[in-house]
Amino acid sequence: MRFIFKTKYSQDINIAKHNGDRFWYSLLILIMAALPLVLDDFYLGEISYICILSIAGIGLMILSGYTGLASLGHAAFLGVGAYTHAFLLTNGVPFYASIPIVIVVSFLVGAVIGIPILRLTGMYLAIATLALGFIAEHVFIKWEHFTGGNRGLPVPQPEFLGMSFYDSVFFYYVCLVFLIAAMFAAINILRSPTGRAFVAIRDSEIAAQSLGVNLGLYKALSFAISGAFTGLAGALLAHYIGYLAPDIFNIFLSLTLLLLIVVGGMGSLHGTVFGAIFVGFLPQLIAICRDYLPSSIGSQPGLEPMLFGLILVFFILYEPLGIYGRWIKIKLFFELFPTYKRQTFKKQKVFTKSDRV
Amino acid sequence: MSLFEVKNITVAFGGVKALNDVSFDVDKGEIFTIIGPNGAGKSTLFNVISRIYEPSKGEIYFENKNISKTKPHNISKLGIARTFQNLELFENATVLQNLLLGRHIYKKTNILSEVFFTPSARKQEHEYRLKVEEVIDFLDLQHYRDTLINGLPYGVRKNVELARALCTDPKLLLLDEPSSGLTNEETIDLGFWIKDIQSLLGITIIMIEHDMSFVNKVSDRILALNYGKILASGLPEEIKNNVDVKQAYMGE
Amino acid sequence: MQLIQLIIDGVASGCIYGLVALGFVLIYKATETINFAQGDILMLGAFVAYSLIGLMGMDYLTGFALTVLIIAVFGFFLDAVVVRQIIGQPAFATVMLTIGLGFIFRGFASIYWGTDIFSFSTPFSGKITEFNGLIISYVNLSIIAGTAILMSALYFFFTFSKIGVAMRASSENQLAAYYMGIPVKFIFSLIWSISAGVAAVAGVLLAPITLVDTSISLIGLKAFAAAVLGGFGSIPGAIVGGIIIGIVEQLCGTYENYLFEGVREISAYLVLILTLIIYPRGLFSDKAEVKKV
Ligand SMILES: Nc1ncnc2c1ncn2[C@@H]1O[C@H](COP(=O)(O)OP(=O)(O)OP(=O)(O)O)[C@@H](O)[C@H]1O
Numbered sequence: 001m002r003f004i005f006k007t008k009y010s011q012d013i014n015i016a017k018h019n020g021d022r023f024w025y026s027l028l029i030l031i032m033a034a035l036p037l038v039l040d041d042f043y044l045g046e047i048s049y050i051c052i053l054s055i056a057g058i059g060l061m062i063l064s065g066y067t068g069l070a071s072l073g074h075a076a077f078l079g080v081g082a083y084t085h086a087f088l089l090t091n092g093v094p095f096y097a098s099i100p101i102v103i104v105v106s107f108l109v110g111a112v113i114g115i116p117i118l119r120l121t122g123m124y125l126a127i128a129t130l131a132l133g134f135i136a137e138h139v140f141i142k143w144e145h146f147t148g149g150n151r152g153l154p155v156p157q158p159e160f161l162g163m164s165f166y167d168s169v170f171f172y173y174v175c176l177v178f179l180i181a182a183m184f185a186a187i188n189i190l191r192s193p194t195g196r197a198f199v200a201i202r203d204s205e206i207a208a209q210s211l212g213v214n215l216g217l218y219k220a221l222s223f224a225i226s227g228a229f230t231g232l233a234g235a236l237l238a239h240y241i242g243y244l245a246p247d248i249f250n251i252f253l254s255l256t257l258l259l260l261i262v263v264g265g266m267g268s269l270h271g272t273v274f275g276a277i278f279v280g281f282l283p284q285l286i287a288i289c290r291d292y293l294p295s296s297i298g299s300q301p302g303l304e305p306m307l308f309g310l311i312l313v314f315f316i317l318y319e320p321l322g323i324y325g326r327w328i329k330i331k332l333f334f335e336l337f338p339t340y341k342r343q344t345f346k347k348q349k350v351f352t353k354s355d356r357v
Numbered sequence: 358m359s360l361f362e363v364k365n366i367t368v369a370f371g372g373v374k375a376l377n378d379v380s381f382d383v384d385k386g387e388i389f390t391i392i393g394p395n396g397a398g399k400s401t402l403f404n405v406i407s408r409i410y411e412p413s414k415g416e417i418y419f420e421n422k423n424i425s426k427t428k429p430h431n432i433s434k435l436g437i438a439r440t441f442q443n444l445e446l447f448e449n450a451t452v453l454q455n456l457l458l459g460r461h462i463y464k465k466t467n468i469l470s471e472v473f474f475t476p477s478a479r480k481q482e483h484e485y486r487l488k489v490e491e492v493i494d495f496l497d498l499q500h501y502r503d504t505l506i507n508g509l510p511y512g513v514r515k516n517v518e519l520a521r522a523l524c525t526d527p528k529l530l531l532l533d534e535p536s537s538g539l540t541n542e543e544t545i546d547l548g549f550w551i552k553d554i555q556s557l558l559g560i561t562i563i564m565i566e567h568d569m570s571f572v573n574k575v576s577d578r579i580l581a582l583n584y585g586k587i588l589a590s591g592l593p594e595e596i597k598n599n600v601d602v603k604q605a606y607m608g609e
Numbered sequence: 610m611q612l613i614q615l616i617i618d619g620v621a622s623g624c625i626y627g628l629v630a631l632g633f634v635l636i637y638k639a640t641e642t643i644n645f646a647q648g649d650i651l652m653l654g655a656f657v658a659y660s661l662i663g664l665m666g667m668d669y670l671t672g673f674a675l676t677v678l679i680i681a682v683f684g685f686f687l688d689a690v691v692v693r694q695i696i697g698q699p700a701f702a703t704v705m706l707t708i709g710l711g712f713i714f715r716g717f718a719s720i721y722w723g724t725d726i727f728s729f730s731t732p733f734s735g736k737i738t739e740f741n742g743l744i745i746s747y748v749n750l751s752i753i754a755g756t757a758i759l760m761s762a763l764y765f766f767f768t769f770s771k772i773g774v775a776m777r778a779s780s781e782n783q784l785a786a787y788y789m790g791i792p793v794k795f796i797f798s799l800i801w802s803i804s805a806g807v808a809a810v811a812g813v814l815l816a817p818i819t820l821v822d823t824s825i826s827l828i829g830l831k832a833f834a835a836a837v838l839g840g841f842g843s844i845p846g847a848i849v850g851g852i853i854i855g856i857v858e859q860l861c862g863t864y865e866n867y868l869f870e871g872v873r874e875i876s877a878y879l880v881l882i883l884t885l886i887i888y889p890r891g892l893f894s895d896k897a898e899v900k901k902v
């Protein structure tokens with residue numbers, strides 16, 4: 001077990017708490033940067049996709065994991081980002097200008113939607129966002145001038161910094177840089193008063209309010225920030241898929257994002273990356289399952305929703321802290337070995353109280 | 358000149374009047390204790406002051422300003438902080454994060470400066486921390502800075518909640534049953550702290566309490582409630598010998 | 610005349626929404642959780658009825674009754690074995706759990722029964738009656754009559770039977786009910802069982818119209834609109850909410866040209882959002898409660 005001696009308050013404020021952290025994260029970034037040397041185009045594409053998923057996951061994590069507000073319609077923000085970006089590129093706006101516009105637009109959409117519906121609590125909010133997701137999908141279909149409707153919308157792949165988005169190495173670097181930037185932005189928000197206010201709302205609205213947190217404002221802000229991250233992911237996703245069709249941004253994608261944060265670990269940014277890796281490789285996982293199951297079951301299209309559901313239920317019931325939570329436990333197990341006690345993670349249940357009136 | 362004044366407050370839930378035409382005032386620097394049997398309406402009174410419950414009648418004045426229509430999140434900005442009977446801590450956050458939230462009303466950064474964590478954001482964190490450390494030293498919380506709330510024993514949690522309220526630098530502190538659930542030693546410590554909060558920090562305190570020996574030790578004045586109505590108010594000795602109060606407690 | 614025709618059709622489909630919404634409301638009142646798998650349970654009901662009536666050749670009423678029984682028992686164990694485990698956790702956990710369960714049911718149905726569209730014959734299939742120039746199908750009549758019968762049965766159950774009263778008591782105040790010696794957990798499982806049974810009724814009644822395939826589980830989502838409109842705490846509210854949604858859908862479908870294209874498909878969701886924004890308490894809610902601090 002490592003004991004960290006703190007001599008300055010800034011140590012608590014800094015992102016990396018000690019040199020060990022700094023070393024490991026720098027190493028990780030170096031490895032990521034070197035990946036194109038060893039991986040072929042297919043895997044680079046997969047990892048680019050995982051980066052995009054992670055960015056979207058950060059968005060949803062801020063809303064659900066940190067502010068405690070469920071959204072069952074987050075694919076709508078991916079759609080807003082993707083269509084806005086494709087529309088702007090089609091109309092000759094350069095990439096570097098389009099991305100900030102996408103972020104601002106998604107932020108505003110989040111704020112505008114957030115303000116009326118965030119007075120709702122828990123379950124109602126889940127239902128409302130679900131409905132909004134459907135309505136958004138519908139808007140993507142019907143607003144043909146902007147989205148091309150059911151015919152779809154090809155995404156221009158312009159030059160950027162003299163490179164082409166068709167080049168999978170270049171696209172991988174773009175995604176990686178945006179993921180790193182998004183991570184830093186999220187960490188910064190979370191170590192600032194705004195991020196703490198989000199956590200406060202999640203854990204006790206009453207106390208947050210009594211400490212001066214304007215609940216409506218901060219919930220809307222969380223929605224908007226979440227929208228901005230997810231919209232950015234949408235813009236990158238547009239490049240990744242190359243051709244936008246409205247049914248991409250359906251409820252299943254929204255639920256996939258939720259699966260991502262649940263599996264990764266609610267309330268942790270590490271969790272978004274773990275979750276994205278899991279979700280990114282889910283199709284392969286399912287393919288493997290198909291191979292091992294008897295062909296009468298293996299060839300069924302129902303296998304996919306079935307596994308999706310089983311994974312979700314399993315994590316909610318048995319691994320509520322997700323992969324990241326499990327990782328922390330394993331790490332601690334080895335650090336404390338052989339003195340590790342199971343009870344370390346038993347939550348004290350003595351003071352639980354109910355939401356009932 | 359009174360710091361805080363409650364005028365003819367009435368609160369009704371359905372048919373039940375949890376508070377019925379309650380009026381009193383509290384002077385600057387006082388420790389003012391509210392007592393009364395279970396369900397007397399004590400916590401309801403605090404919740405009206407925090408603007409969580411809407412009174413059907415009456416007004417509340419703080420520093421001669423009518424705060425009966427102030428938004429709930431602006432109450433702490435005026436200098437009123439509180440604790441809760443059933444602890445409302447941020448369970449999945451550390452003690453330090455809980456206390457830093459006590460500084461939220463002094464926030465000057467906007468979302469952009471936070472996203473880029475500009476020097477001004479960093480400086481603000483430093484300033485928050487200095488104040489938080491003062492409170493940590495004051496209430497002996499040094500050991501728990503980085504502990505999650507849901508791993509703390511009950512007594513420490515109560516202490517953290519008090520600390521969080523103090524971090525807002527209040528002029529008026531509302532404590533809802535601060536001693537309930539504490540051990541004897543913890544209650545004795547609490548008594549000293551409350552006295553210190555009054556004398557060293559110059560904060561006025563309104564406190565709800567059941568433990569009468571504790572009440573008599575720290576209070577300057579006492580108000581007794583029963584069934585939402587004022588039974589008696591006055592100095593501790595007066596209340597101790599008040600017939601109505603005795604009866605209300607015996608009658609239980 | 611056309612308007613009346615529309616309203617009759619709307620009432621019939623609205624009854625289905627109402628029945629599903631009723632399931633939401635029962636569970637919500639008791640446990641403050643929402644079962645996002647309600648629509649999938651309806652789908653299971655329709656599939657089980659297809660197996661019993663269509664495949665095994667059971668007669669309609671026996672098959673109907675047996676289906677409801679099977680699904681009700683299933684609902685009981687769903688709560689007792691799975692859902693009960695996460696009682697007391699934040700709303701988010703239940704939402705995700707029941708969504709996950711819904712996926713499992715849908716996956717199971719398409720593996721077990723296949724992805725084709727099935728149908729089974731009912732005494733009402735294809736028959737219509739004419740009344741003053743109105744065309745009323747027997748199927749619609751059966752839905753309306755079935756809903757009415759079920760509602761009356763539930764009303765008597767909750768008002769007069771001992772266990773029904775215990776259920777209401779547990780929904781009002783868990784702790785008090787517990788102290789009175791009511792086995793609250795068992796009662797909650799029973800409530801899940803009734804909700805599942807009601808969904809099964811809806812599934813069987815609906816089967817002649819939509820036929821049987823996994824996509825009918827989506828009705829559960831529209832039923833949210835019914836529950837919210839009705840106030841999410843009131844049993845008559847759920848049915849009335851459902852009927853209103855049904856009628857609105859019909860009207861939007863017919864007068865699409867005056868509104869905007871495709872309005873019918875999302876009209877339920879629009880009503881839902883508008884209700885939540887304008888009048889979140891819904892039409893039939895109890896008085897507003899203040900959360901106790
Ligand atoms: N949100 C609410 N809704 C309905 N009734 C309420 C609510 N809050 C309080 N009451 C009722 O108002 C009355 C006073 O409650 P209150 O919590 O103020 O009592 P108290 O004096 O703090 O008692 P205790 O010593 O038990 O804390 C009680 O009858 C209580 O049931």
Ligand SMILES: [Mg+2]
Pocket residue numbers: 399400401442
């Ligand atoms: Mg109280």
